[in-house]
Amino acid sequence: MLSQRGQKSIPLHFDVVGSDIVLNDGSSKTALLLRITNVDREVALPIVRTGNLQTRLILACEITDQGGHQEWALTDEPGKVTVQVQAVAGVGSVEPSPDVDDDWHSDPIMASPNGRMVEWVIDGEQLGADKLQPNDSVYLRLTVQTGLRTGPTDVHLYYRHIPGYWDGSRACTIQKSPLVFHHAGSGLDYVGIGTNQPASRLAVTDGLTIGSDWAHLYKAPVDGLLVQGNVGIGTFQPSASLHVKQEGEGKAAQFEGGSGVAIGGVAGATNALTIYNNTTSSPTLAVVNKGAGAALYARQEGTGKAAEFEGGGGVAITGVTGAKNALNISGNTTSVPTVGVVNNGAGDVLYAKQEGAGLAAKFEGGGGVAITGVTGAKNALTISGNTTSAPSVAVVNNGAGAALYARQEGAGKAAWFVGPVDIEGDLDIHGKTISNYHGFPTADDIDIIPDVKCNDRWTHTHNFGHLPSLVQVWVRSDGKNDSTGVYKEDVQEWKMAGVLSLWEGGASYGVVIEKIGTDTVVFSTGNAGLFHGTRAGNNFASGQVRLMVWK
Structure with a gap:
């Protein structure tokens, strides 16, 4: 009621x-x-x-x-x-x-x-x-x-x-x-599309499509955005699909996380990405990576270049403390170079400068390093060292191959050393100037000493009254006292002496010049063999020595 x-x-x-x-x-x-x-x-x-x-x-x-x-x-x-x-x-x-x-x-x-x-x-x-x-x-x-x-x-x-x-x-x-108006408590009314708790003046869930045609044709990806026309950020006159303009000192754009940024050019386009910088005090492109991955990764799946640098003062790459490599370049092809550096000017094609204690350049693995000069060039490779305590060039090989291999197929020299040369370990030189030589130039004093034994010393008198300008000692086996068989090359061919090789247990091999005087030359032999390792595992206990002295 x-x-x-x-x-x-x-x-x-x-x-x-x-x-x-x-x-x-x-x-x-x-x-x-x-x-x-x-x-x-x-x-x-x-x-x-x-x-x-x-x-x-x-x-x-x-x-x-x-x-x-x-x-x-x-x-x-x-x-x-x-x-x-x-x-x-x-x-x-x-x-x-x-x-x-x-x-x-x-x-x-x-x-x-x-x-x-x-x-x-x-x-x-x-x-x-x-x-x-x-x-x-x-x-x-x-x-x-x-x-x-x-x-x-x-x-x-x-x-x-x-x-x-x-x-x-x-x-x-x-x-x-689906459209909600929400009073934010700050005196402002917020608008939510798909949400009843908009945190901004306009908040949209699920996705948003903008454009007179696209709006009724295409559904935006989940929580994504589709824009038919140009988008301007910091500018009211966008001249590109995305135009970002920064008037102050902050960043115009910053990309973080995810799988990075993908930029794809179209057929006939000059550049997929063009970056301009109007300042001389900061980089045009700065790539910073705080993780373990690559800061900059360039991959070319076609026939073009993965990266090309032109003009300016070149490319500067700086590594950080503890980094394995400041620059790491990997190639997956056997038909073209991994790195091709071309200079059409008068400057250096490749310049490496190390101001610290590390290496200016290091090459490991593969088939080595090939350097080819052009006709008229003074040097195909010039290496200058400014230190007296360390080598300008250090060649280290941890494998079984040669640490340094020099081959001359023309009329010039395979190697040319000006100044002293210090060699530690074995030296194997192939050519008709030193090793495997069947004829000798005429010397001022030549003496062939037969029946030279291990662990012995000889004194040769040349009576020049002054130090010789050149002394050479050659050795070959006589085929006697060979515990494992005779190698005909060691019997028939003369080997350049001058290296005394020390082995395990105190064994020594080879012939070495001990003293060069104004009237005499003194040489001695190893306690285990006359050869310094050219026939590993064989003890050549006796042979001949050819001593050649020039005034």
Whole structure:
């Protein structure tokens, strides 16, 4: 029974505070703030808190079981709506926020079906006061999850047993929409598309497509963006698909994480990526990597160049402390060079400078290093050292091959040393100037000493009265005392002496000149053999020595 005693008109207002939109994506929950206010400026509205006739406020809305076809309904299940009440707090109290749970301490009100409607009954006791003072309000939090079609829905408020007034009702309209307006609390209203909690003035979930044609043709990738026209960042006149302009000192663009940045050119394009710099004090392109991967990786899958540097002062590459290589270049082809350096000017093709203690250049593995000079060039390779304590060129080989191999196929010299040469270890030189020589130039004093034994010393007198200009000692086996067989090359061919090779256990091999004097030359032999290792594992205990002395 509706009461119609007292005044028919009641100064009670029912509305939505802030956004009146519920996000209808089917999964998100949107909280709205409903307000019931005494709008009379002088008269308080009484509230009965006990008994059968206590004041009641009943919130009601339509719930459908017919899916999205009844867009006027709020949602399709009563369990997808919750209602909470904040007791009367008094005039001037802080307005609660529907998004802050700490503002709502009451339990959700039980829903009660009533035909097509679902109701939530608030008794006078729950209102927490005996009167609703002028301009005072009761706040309700309505939380909704819905996937029904976009459109308006009425929420009804029925009031019962307010002494001095007829029973009656009020209604307000809320919208179901993918576009949500949210009051941010800073005085600004934010807009959310696909989200009911936009953190920016405009927030979009799922994806966004921009363009008069693309907007209705293409779906953006998840959480991605499709733009049909030019995009300007820092400029209102973009002249490219993406135009980024930085007026200050910060970065125009910064890329971090993921799998990097992919830039693809099209057929006929001059450059896939062109970078301009108008300053002389900073790099045009700075690539910084704080991880273990490559700071800059260039890969060419076609026939063109992976990288090309032209003009300016060249390319400067600086390594950091502890880095294995400042520059690492790997080639996967056997038909073309991994690194091709071409200079059409008068400067250096390749310049390596080391100001620290490390190596200026180091080559390892593969087939070695090939350097080819051109006709008229002074030197194919020039190496200059500015130190007196370390070699200008150090050649180290940890394998079985030659550490240094010099081959001359023309008329020039295979190697030319100006100044002293210091060689540690074996020296094997092939050619008709020293080793395997069957004829000798004429010397001022020649002496062939037969039957030379191991571990012995000889003195030869030349009587020049001054130091000779050149002394050579040659040796060959006589085929005697050979424990493993005779090599005819060692019997027939003379070998250049001058190296005494020390082996394990104190064994020594070879013939060495000990002293060159104004009248004599002294030479000695090893204690295990006359040869210094050309026949490993064979002990040639006797042979001949040819001594040649030039004035």
